[in-house]
Amino acid sequence: MKFLLVEDNQELANAVSTRIRLDGHVVDHAVNLADATSFLDVGEYDLILLDIMLPDGDGRDFLSRHRARGVDTPVIILTARSQVSDRIGSLDLGADDYVTKPFDHAELEARCRAVLRRKSGSAKTAVEMGGIVFNPVAGHLSIRGQVITLRNRELRLLELFLGAPGRVFSKQKLADRLFSYDDDVSENAIEVYVGRLRKHLEASDVKITTLRGLGYRLDHGG
Incomplete structure (x- = not known):
């Protein structure tokens, strides 16, 4: 957030x-x-x-x-x-x-x-999608019953994607949401965080798709 x-x-x-x-x-x-x-x-x-x-x-x-x-x-x-x-x-x-x-x-x-x-619109905090159960308040992620440990910005990145599946996020938009105004952020840093999150999600039906020149989108098959 x-x-x-x-x-x-x-x-x-x-x-x-x-x-x-x-x-x-x-x-x-x-x-x-x-x-x-x-x-x-x-x-x-x-x-x-x-x-x-x-x-x-x-x-x-x-x-x-x-x-x-x-x-x-x-x-x-x-x-x-x-x-x-x-x-x-x-x-x-x-x-x-x-x-x-x-x-x-x-x-x-x-x-x-x-x-x-x-x-x-709901008191429910957990998000379930494609084998994922994610609680952004508790910072808890499990994939098919296995608990996954994420770093803070990886958690917030996942929260952004799960909050708007199918939406395309540019690198600049992700940087704006993940970092404060005073932080010096490169596009490479965003690529690193997306890459780390992709690896964590490999066991699920959720994937992060790269759209060249546009950004990233969360897709899921169930």
């Missing part, structure tokens, strides 16, 4: 970003609304963690514009405001959840998982 964290408190942002990365996800950090807008103009995110009081404006205005553009990326509000009216107002604007500072990081992680499950 790829997260966008919009938070001007550097200490809190560092703590949240560290926890997200330890879970194997990718995170971009914006310190203000202008940076957040720039990130969204060029990138695609699975979840936005949004502070309200930011140096260049109110996060709720950003949220309202975000929804008015028809973008349905889940948003969790992070704020010190705890009044019921604030929570209701944010939810009415299109927020998916609301976490009051200070918060326990384990609670934030649980809320992120819950919002992402709701976004997928």
Whole structure:
């Protein structure tokens, strides 16, 4: 998963970003609304963690514009405001959840998982396809009953492909989803990760097809 964290408190942002990365996800950090807008103009995110009081404006205005553009990326509000009216107002604007500072990081992680499950339309986390059973939350993959150990980016790559079988992903799109904006990534790195994942999937009916000049596509026979 790829997260966008919009938070001007550097200490809190560092703590949240560290926890997200330890879970194997990718995170971009914006310190203000202008940076957040720039990130969204060029990138695609699975979840936005949004502070309200930011140096260049109110996060709720950003949220309202975000929804008015028809973008349905889940948003969790992070704020010190705890009044019921604030929570209701944010939810009415299109927020998916609301976490009051200070918060326990384990609670934030649980809320992120819950919002992402709701976004997928189901509380079911495991994906079954072509002899594969994959749980992206637990980072668990088994192929025909045999447990396979994957590295973090291999897990996230598989999650992307299984989330959209038949969709063609360019190398640039995969790099955008697997790495943060500040990472220096070559096309060769993407080829390496795809190659490793292909080897893991050899015992299944799932394969990653290369489309020259276009990218990669997940195909399955059952």
